[in-house]
Amino acid sequence: MSLFDHLVIFPVLIPFFVAVALLFPGLSNSLRKQRAVSITANILMVVVAFSLLFKVEAQGIQVYALGDWSAPFGIVLVADLFSVLMVCLSAILGLAVTMYATAGEDKTGAFFHTLIMFQLMGINGAFLTGDAFNLFVFFEVLLIASYSLMIHGGGKQRTQANIHYVFLNLIGSSLFLFALGTLYGTLGTLNFADMADRIPLLSNNELLIAKSGALLLLAVFGLKAAMLPLHFWLPKAYSSTSTPVAALFAIMTKVGIYSIWRVHGVIFGDQAGELANIALPWLWPIALLTIVVGSIAVLASKSLRILCSNLVIVSVGTLLVTISLNTVQATSAGIYYLIHSTIACAAMFLLAGLIKEQRGQAEDRFVAARAMPQAGVLGFIFALLAIALIGMPPLSGFVGKALILQSVTEASQALWVFPLVLIGGLIAMIALSRAGTSLFWKNTGEKTSALKGHPMQYIAIGLLVAILPLMVIFGGTVNDYTQLAAEQLKAGLSLQQLNEVAK
Amino acid sequence: MDKLRKFVWFPTPYHSVLLWLVWQILHDFSRGHMVLGAVFAIVIPWIVAPLSEEAAVAKKPIKALMYTFRLLIDIAVSNYDVAKRVLQSNRSLKPAFIAVPLDIKDPVPLTIFTSSVSLTPGTVSVELSDDRKWLYVHVLHLEDEQALIKLIKDRYEAPLKEIFGC
Amino acid sequence: MHYFWVPFLPMLGIIVPLFANKLNRSACTLATALLPALALCFIFLDLPAVLAGESFSKSIEWIPQLGLALSFRLDGLAALFSILILGIGLLVILYARYYLSEKDHMGRFYCYLIMFMAAMLGIVMSNNMLQLWFYWELTSISSFLLIGFWSHNSDARKGARMALTITGAGGLALLAGIILLGQVVGSYELDVVLNSGELVKQSPYYIAILSLFLIGAFTKSAQFPFHFWLPHAMAAPTPVSAYLHSATMVKAGIFLLARFYPVLAGTETWFVVVSLTGLFTMLLGAYTALFKHDLKGLLAYSTISHLGLIVLLLGLNTELAAIAAIFHIMNHAVFKASLFMAAGIIDHESGSRDMRKINGLWKYMPITATLAMVASASMAGVPLLNGFLSKEMFFAETLEQSILGSMSWLIPVLATIAAAFSVAYSLRFIHDVFFNGEPKGLTKTPHEPPRYMRVPVEILVTICLLVGIFPNYTIGPLLQSTSLAVLNHTLPEYSLAIWHGLNLPLLMSGVAIMGGVAIYLNRKHLFKFAGMFPDIDAKLVFEDCIQACVTWAQKITMILENGSLQRYAFCLCFFALLLIAPPLFELDTTRGSLPGTPLNAAVLVAAILIIAGSLATIIWSHYRLIALLMLSLVGLVVSITFAYFSAPDLALTQLSVEIVTVILLLLALYFFPQQTPTSKSRPSHFVRDLTVASFIGCIIGSICFALMTHPLDSISAFFLANAKTGGGGTNVVNVILVDFRGFDTFGEITVLGIAALGIHKLIARMRLSVRTKDYAGRLWAKDKYPVLLSVVSQSLLPLFLLISAYIFMRGHNLPGGGFIAGLITSIALIQQYLAHGVDWMAKRVSVSYHYMIAIGLTIAGLTGLGSWIFDRPFLTSWFEYVSLPWIGKFELASALVFDIGVYFTVIGATLLILASLGKLTTTERLTVGER
Amino acid sequence: MLTYAILIACALICCALALNAWRLIIGPTTPDRIIAVDTMYINSIALIILLGIHQGSAIYYESALLIALLGFVSTSAFCKYLLRGDIIE
Amino acid sequence: MELVYAICVGFMSTCGIFLMLRGHTFTLVIGLTLLSYAVNLFLFASGGLTIGAPAVLSSSENHADPLPQALVLTAIVIGFAMTAFAVILAMRGRADLGSDHVDGIEPFDPLAEDKS
Amino acid sequence: MSVFLEVVVSVLLVFGSIIMLIGSIGLAKLPDYFTRLHAPTKASTLGVACILVASMIFFSVQLGHVNLKEVLITMFLLITAPVAAHMLGKAGLHYKVKMIDSTKNQHLAKKAYLQQHPDDK
Numbered sequence A: 001m002s003l004f005d006h007l008v009i010f011p012v013l014i015p016f017f018v019a020v021a022l023l024f025p026g027l028s029n030s031l032r033k034q035r036a037v038s039i040t041a042n043i044l045m046v047v048v049a050f051s052l053l054f055k056v057e058a059q060g061i062q063v064y065a066l067g068d069w070s071a072p073f074g075i076v077l078v079a080d081l082f083s084v085l086m087v088c089l090s091a092i093l094g095l096a097v098t099m100y101a102t103a104g105e106d107k108t109g110a111f112f113h114t115l116i117m118f119q120l121m122g123i124n125g126a127f128l129t130g131d132a133f134n135l136f137v138f139f140e141v142l143l144i145a146s147y148s149l150m151i152h153g154g155g156k157q158r159t160q161a162n163i164h165y166v167f168l169n170l171i172g173s174s175l176f177l178f179a180l181g182t183l184y185g186t187l188g189t190l191n192f193a194d195m196a197d198r199i200p201l202l203s204n205n206e207l208l209i210a211k212s213g214a215l216l217l218l219a220v221f222g223l224k225a226a227m228l229p230l231h232f233w234l235p236k237a238y239s240s241t242s243t244p245v246a247a248l249f250a251i252m253t254k255v256g257i258y259s260i261w262r263v264h265g266v267i268f269g270d271q272a273g274e275l276a277n278i279a280l281p282w283l284w285p286i287a288l289l290t291i292v293v294g295s296i297a298v299l300a301s302k303s304l305r306i307l308c309s310n311l312v313i314v315s316v317g318t319l320l321v322t323i324s325l326n327t328v329q330a331t332s333a334g335i336y337y338l339i340h341s342t343i344a345c346a347a348m349f350l351l352a353g354l355i356k357e358q359r360g361q362a363e364d365r366f367v368a369a370r371a372m373p374q375a376g377v378l379g380f381i382f383a384l385l386a387i388a389l390i391g392m393p394p395l396s397g398f399v400g401k402a403l404i405l406q407s408v409t410e411a412s413q414a415l416w417v418f419p420l421v422l423i424g425g426l427i428a429m430i431a432l433s434r435a436g437t438s439l440f441w442k443n444t445g446e447k448t449s450a451l452k453g454h455p456m457q458y459i460a461i462g463l464l465v466a467i468l469p470l471m472v473i474f475g476g477t478v479n480d481y482t483q484l485a486a487e488q489l490k491a492g493l494s495l496q497q498l499n500e501v502a503k
Numbered sequence B: 001m002d003k004l005r006k007f008v009w010f011p012t013p014y015h016s017v018l019l020w021l022v023w024q025i026l027h028d029f030s031r032g033h034m035v036l037g038a039v040f041a042i043v044i045p046w047i048v049a050p051l052s053e054e055a056a057v058a059k060k061p062i063k064a065l066m067y068t069f070r071l072l073i074d075i076a077v078s079n080y081d082v083a084k085r086v087l088q089s090n091r092s093l094k095p096a097f098i099a100v101p102l103d104i105k106d107p108v109p110l111t112i113f114t115s116s117v118s119l120t121p122g123t124v125s126v127e128l129s130d131d132r133k134w135l136y137v138h139v140l141h142l143e144d145e146q147a148l149i150k151l152i153k154d155r156y157e158a159p160l161k162e163i164f165g166c
Numbered sequence C: 001m002h003y004f005w006v007p008f009l010p011m012l013g014i015i016v017p018l019f020a021n022k023l024n025r026s027a028c029t030l031a032t033a034l035l036p037a038l039a040l041c042f043i044f045l046d047l048p049a050v051l052a053g054e055s056f057s058k059s060i061e062w063i064p065q066l067g068l069a070l071s072f073r074l075d076g077l078a079a080l081f082s083i084l085i086l087g088i089g090l091l092v093i094l095y096a097r098y099y100l101s102e103k104d105h106m107g108r109f110y111c112y113l114i115m116f117m118a119a120m121l122g123i124v125m126s127n128n129m130l131q132l133w134f135y136w137e138l139t140s141i142s143s144f145l146l147i148g149f150w151s152h153n154s155d156a157r158k159g160a161r162m163a164l165t166i167t168g169a170g171g172l173a174l175l176a177g178i179i180l181l182g183q184v185v186g187s188y189e190l191d192v193v194l195n196s197g198e199l200v201k202q203s204p205y206y207i208a209i210l211s212l213f214l215i216g217a218f219t220k221s222a223q224f225p226f227h228f229w230l231p232h233a234m235a236a237p238t239p240v241s242a243y244l245h246s247a248t249m250v251k252a253g254i255f256l257l258a259r260f261y262p263v264l265a266g267t268e269t270w271f272v273v274v275s276l277t278g279l280f281t282m283l284l285g286a287y288t289a290l291f292k293h294d295l296k297g298l299l300a301y302s303t304i305s306h307l308g309l310i311v312l313l314l315g316l317n318t319e320l321a322a323i324a325a326i327f328h329i330m331n332h333a334v335f336k337a338s339l340f341m342a343a344g345i346i347d348h349e350s351g352s353r354d355m356r357k358i359n360g361l362w363k364y365m366p367i368t369a370t371l372a373m374v375a376s377a378s379m380a381g382v383p384l385l386n387g388f389l390s391k392e393m394f395f396a397e398t399l400e401q402s403i404l405g406s407m408s409w410l411i412p413v414l415a416t417i418a419a420a421f422s423v424a425y426s427l428r429f430i431h432d433v434f435f436n437g438e439p440k441g442l443t444k445t446p447h448e449p450p451r452y453m454r455v456p457v458e459i460l461v462t463i464c465l466l467v468g469i470f471p472n473y474t475i476g477p478l479l480q481s482t483s484l485a486v487l488n489h490t491l492p493e494y495s496l497a498i499w500h501g502l503n504l505p506l507l508m509s510g511v512a513i514m515g516g517v518a519i520y521l522n523r524k525h526l527f528k529f530a531g532m533f534p535d536i537d538a539k540l541v542f543e544d545c546i547q548a549c550v551t552w553a554q555k556i557t558m559i560l561e562n563g564s565l566q567r568y569a570f571c572l573c574f575f576a577l578l579l580i581a582p583p584l585f586e587l588d589t590t591r592g593s594l595p596g597t598p599l600n601a602a603v604l605v606a607a608i609l610i611i612a613g614s615l616a617t618i619i620w621s622h623y624r625l626i627a628l629l630m631l632s633l634v635g636l637v638v639s640i641t642f643a644y645f646s647a648p649d650l651a652l653t654q655l656s657v658e659i660v661t662v663i664l665l666l667l668a669l670y671f672f673p674q675q676t677p678t679s680k681s682r683p684s685h686f687v688r689d690l691t692v693a694s695f696i697g698c699i700i701g702s703i704c705f706a707l708m709t710h711p712l713d714s715i716s717a718f719f720l721a722n723a724k725t726g727g728g729g730t731n732v733v734n735v736i737l738v739d740f741r742g743f744d745t746f747g748e749i750t751v752l753g754i755a756a757l758g759i760h761k762l763i764a765r766m767r768l769s770v771r772t773k774d775y776a777g778r779l780w781a782k783d784k785y786p787v788l789l790s791v792v793s794q795s796l797l798p799l800f801l802l803i804s805a806y807i808f809m810r811g812h813n814l815p816g817g818g819f820i821a822g823l824i825t826s827i828a829l830i831q832q833y834l835a836h837g838v839d840w841m842a843k844r845v846s847v848s849y850h851y852m853i854a855i856g857l858t859i860a861g862l863t864g865l866g867s868w869i870f871d872r873p874f875l876t877s878w879f880e881y882v883s884l885p886w887i888g889k890f891e892l893a894s895a896l897v898f899d900i901g902v903y904f905t906v907i908g909a910t911l912l913i914l915a916s917l918g919k920l921t922t923t924e925r926l927t928v929g930e931r
Numbered sequence D: 001m002l003t004y005a006i007l008i009a010c011a012l013i014c015c016a017l018a019l020n021a022w023r024l025i026i027g028p029t030t031p032d033r034i035i036a037v038d039t040m041y042i043n044s045i046a047l048i049i050l051l052g053i054h055q056g057s058a059i060y061y062e063s064a065l066l067i068a069l070l071g072f073v074s075t076s077a078f079c080k081y082l083l084r085g086d087i088i089e
Numbered sequence E: 001m002e003l004v005y006a007i008c009v010g011f012m013s014t015c016g017i018f019l020m021l022r023g024h025t026f027t028l029v030i031g032l033t034l035l036s037y038a039v040n041l042f043l044f045a046s047g048g049l050t051i052g053a054p055a056v057l058s059s060s061e062n063h064a065d066p067l068p069q070a071l072v073l074t075a076i077v078i079g080f081a082m083t084a085f086a087v088i089l090a091m092r093g094r095a096d097l098g099s100d101h102v103d104g105i106e107p108f109d110p111l112a113e114d115k116s
Numbered sequence F: 001m002s003v004f005l006e007v008v009v010s011v012l013l014v015f016g017s018i019i020m021l022i023g024s025i026g027l028a029k030l031p032d033y034f035t036r037l038h039a040p041t042k043a044s045t046l047g048v049a050c051i052l053v054a055s056m057i058f059f060s061v062q063l064g065h066v067n068l069k070e071v072l073i074t075m076f077l078l079i080t081a082p083v084a085a086h087m088l089g090k091a092g093l094h095y096k097v098k099m100i101d102s103t104k105n106q107h108l109a110k111k112a113y114l115q116q117h118p119d120d121k
């Protein structure tokens, strides 16, 4: 095995070792060195993630059998087009967030870079793993890292929001274990592919129990994904935490969505016989309601970060719609929209941080305040991101939205999706235009003395914002990819195929 | 504490022996574990050394063993006594506090003494005075206060004084 | 093929003004105008072919999955609009050079303007519906920026937002319409779509598509009931109004109707809806315009009225009507742009737009006055001007149509009335501004504008005259090719002559002019009449509506997200219950086929203990210390249960974890109230929570029972078979942990490490209030470190460590392992903390616990990496039996090294948590002061 | 005979545990409850040893050992809590 | 036996969840601990109950299902980490917010109002 | 296993558990805190020791070699139980738990209490 053969595990191991290295003396007491190491590591991760992507594109699915034990006995990492794409996304986000934080936010508490690295490790692990219990473990890794990151910088609001976030997720983790126990107790295995293979062997009663377990998993993933009615924690959590952390969290809901796709779209997907698509009857109304409630909250938002958090919820609803549509085309559209919304929301959170710093007491609330010293460039970025988030041209939002609308083929579904998605967009437009006009145009005329943004912060935002037009310009290529990823995802992977690939 | 304390091979030889013995008990005296046990018997005292304070050492090991043996017998005997008391009616109980004057001050023998008192069923040492001059003991059934105090001092404190030489 | 570059040139031009801004104003203007001018030249290069009836299109793939392509066409309609957009655009650029003041950011203004121009060009030249929509939305965005250009002005902000909201909403409807249309036709290319009219009209989605398109068009073109945004967009700088609200943006909706005329028009629905909307808008606009005192307000309503007229024409069921519509599009663009510019000059040079203040300007600016008078005469439809020609055609078509059946005569009558109002407000524009006495209360003396500011007006007015007098030579060919593009088949006969003889339309014109004069003469009565109706400010109404929506949304959100974790947790539990319960109700029986294990008394006692303990925990949950004691009872019984059911490893782990947890909870409890306030929880919540919890408990119990009684064909046999041979250990559980599923353990110790770091973060800067008495008011005991405890703890330490070594060493083959050993070591050290205190330990233990975590994780990680040397995947284990003389055979295994990593991580994490918490509490206590 | 002895012993210890639980629940004071838990730890040791003898397996020994060690830590922590509030100071 | 076991698991889950639905952080932590006991027992039982057959080779003839045991071990450790974090977070909440209520403030109590 | 040893083991087991039960009976029945404090020391000494000795004999026979492991548990209990009792006694004094009236020398309890709470007159 050459080093290149171990590529699949790099997205988990690099952050792990870097995080640990940052704890040792020599690095732990020099913030400058930490920043350098962290940024280098993140760049390396981007490189690794994309190398892996090209490898998977060229050679097909990559399977990495940990401990050299083949599935289903050992744990395997499975890098297919979809998971690798998610890893790339997290790498890019990680880089931007780290760069943004090096401007000073990493100073406001201990272990920032270490925790970011652990967080990325958890996220990547969750994307790559092909084992249900290992997914739980990586969920916990990313959760505990997120708990710790969320209180970074301290403050009452953060503590308060964190209490809600942590305790809800603790219930969620318990439910996760109940679900895993149920699935193991009926299917007798933990490997995703093997689970899918074994469903046809179940007796009627076992099927029903397995169904309960699988649906319980939906609640668990739904909590992470912030779908209705489990979304309540999100606005407070995302809007009160520190800027880079909020931006990184943009991908956390997507981990939930991703898991729903993996588990309910594939294991309990079309091929699952008696258990085929058991989540769909639930997901469809939930998806629509999530959009409705999210949009209402968008309209009600009183500050940019809350607005952006609520937009995350709307995007979750939209993604759930694509899951419920359950076609390759919809999945492909969903994957495209997922990349777009993650990056746009993350960038908006970063921007909100800059705006907050420059507006003094008013922070990012929609009230008149002193003019920002860098209103011009901030306003420009805001406009771009608003356009992207609303789903207007020329940025990627409109492509995603149009793809999703196109993928609705049944009239009965279109009757719901079209109005909701479009009115959701309209509400986002109203809210964001109100936000923009009050943040940038409504000034009290006070003298400005606030700090200007650090160049690193602008580079970080620029990095993310630049992706949005690229996703339109190279929309054809990106869509080819998402199409293949969706086909691969929908086709599923049997244990036999998995083990053949592993050889 | 000076961090550069001098390195000693066997900071606490009694402990080392005890550790080695315990290891053998745990592993039924197999050959490999005789070596491994020795390793631990040496290494653990090193690790623990910084956390140990100068403590009194038994100067008469044989007497100490005899003391232990006697204590075990006392425990067995008074157990029977207390079992009776427990099963009898509560009203026949005559619980009491007594204060035992102390002669030994050193923490280790003091601990052994108070533990001995507590271990024998029927008496529990509940408090030690600030100046370590008095031991307050709760007695489950007290007939003669002075006799009991004398018994305790003679039977446990005196031998301990001898063993530790204080 | 020059046309293909046309949409790109202004797009490139967007950035030009931003850079040119540093030059002087004229240079900036020139630089800005350069690329649009070039684009116009390109159009003219291709124009002859277009006029000859050709239509070009070219398409480059962009996002094929979406159906989006880089696809442009040039036909008559596109050419006409391109010329209007670029031509008038260039004039506006010139005009704005003089209009904008030094304070205004000229580069930014031009940037937005060119962006808008590019977007408009994109719309009219698109050969792909999605691309059309792409540009359509860009016009909304750029017009938002242009209207809000004077952002310090609240009217501008609100006007811009309103325009964006209305047109944006229309845009979304249009997108839906386009996607539906695309799905019906199977392509988004206009070449295909425009020739699929019949297919579309017969599709069941026709009505939906039509309504969505009409919403898009009507919002953009300010048709009733979406017309109200346009007057408020007048807060924009006048060049913007001259451009957007005469020739371009508002015409985009009209363009859309014209473009899709072959596809969507021709049905009853189309005729009725479109014509009636146009008719009503026309009347409403014309009537309202008369009463506006603001010059631009008057022009805005006039625009609405004329747009209505065009829409009405497109909705009439005669083919010539469409041609008349196109003709009027051109004419209106020309005279309305010049009028806006004139209004801008007046505003600029007199400082006011209020017609009650500005009077008699003829004296001060005769040339401008002349130009404005000619333009408004055109607006009124006076002969020899272009407005007259199209109006004449319009009248003629109103007479030809038959859409209202027997009531069709209403349309010409109403048209004449509208025309009369149009004459009246044109008259007002002339009389009230240039005559009617002297100016009142102006801040400055009006004068003629700079020479070149008037040039655009002059050019436009000249066009009015030329078209009005020589229609066939000036506009004839273009009109013809445009009409061809709109109708998509051979044209009917029509004539552009000025004189058609004495006919009904001429009579109508006459009546309209006479009526208009009469209305204007009686304006006092009319103003009084209009004054009786409350003046509704659409902006306020709109803002109020939005505000009401926002308030409503906030109320709903407050109700949903009430900030109560109890609510959220309940939702989670209830939702989970909803998901898991239904399948179980279908279950015949939970009992599976396996025979049950007979019950014995010990198990029964354990069960009673567990149930009593749990129940007691709930009952005494308010007395926290007691609850904790109950909990430790339950923990103990659970551990024994594990031992009983053949899981010694679990028993050991559960025991040690439980003790550490109890210690942690005790440490924390010191800072909490000892009792939970009881009165605070509502009884209804209590019952609600209990119900849900019981249901979930029942279901969990049922599933648990079912799982235990069903035979399971699991993968475990493999582990039992391969633990010794493949993993080198006989304790299968441990082999799974460090080998088969070592990656889980790897993740698990990472979790532990992260938790410790997070807790360290939490503890930093924590401020606590320390109590000097316990909850019952008892003073604390004096003795911090009871001597017995100290002595015994200290002497137990080596034994503790030895036992942890024992548990560690045997882990691979017998119950035990790194984790339990780590916990035992930690507990031994915690016992020292307990007995001797933080300071005593700090003096003696110089290890930093977070380094220890790092070391542990590194060891585990490097052990995993070690397998790479042997060309094996991460965490592949290695073991070998070694034989030494006298000692005998023993095993060396990499799993042991991995376990050392686990061991150190556990110690580091546990002690980092407990020791730093202990330290914190102690320092806090010192600052508060011990009695 | 051994089997019966184990059964009897087991029953007796279960009774003991039940009595301890009774004391734990009725209290009346917190120190009373701590004694009850402490006694339960010790009774559990006996129970586990009995289990080991019953199954003829030495594999439960460590559990008993651990309970012996940890019961003490737990009890002293609870007592320290009552006495000082802060157990690590 | 299985029935009794299942009842215990169900009952502990009920108690745990009920406590997790209360309003004070410390109670929640207690509930969490109780719930994780239930979870561990549940997960453990998913492979069936076996008496006297630990998954240690050569200790007995047949063996209990070792996989759930390994899973429970991992779950215990993770649960411990999470509980520890939750406890300290609860303390932090009390320190920062001045109240140990999960929402940072004691909710308005209509009953108390009536009494006074 | 020889009958003799079996008898010995059985007797030890039953005897030990009886002592333990008596201890627990004491805990449940004795009238006040300090009298109840004597119960666990009973259980943790002779009672559990008997059972451990029984186990020791049993496994020595079963494994075929001397097995002394249980000695360790006894040792631990003998070391720790009195300290635990001492701590519990201190806690009882601190709590000023009620004593039955027949308790002699109650002033000593008060005196012991004042050792730790000199301010609390």
Ligand code: NA
Pocket (backbone or CB within 6 Å): B116, B117, B118, B119, B120, B121, B122, B123, B124, B125, F041
């Ligand atoms: Na005693």
Ligand code: NA
Pocket (backbone or CB within 6 Å): C917, C918, C919, C920, C921, C922, D086, D087, D088, D089
């Ligand atoms: Na402390």
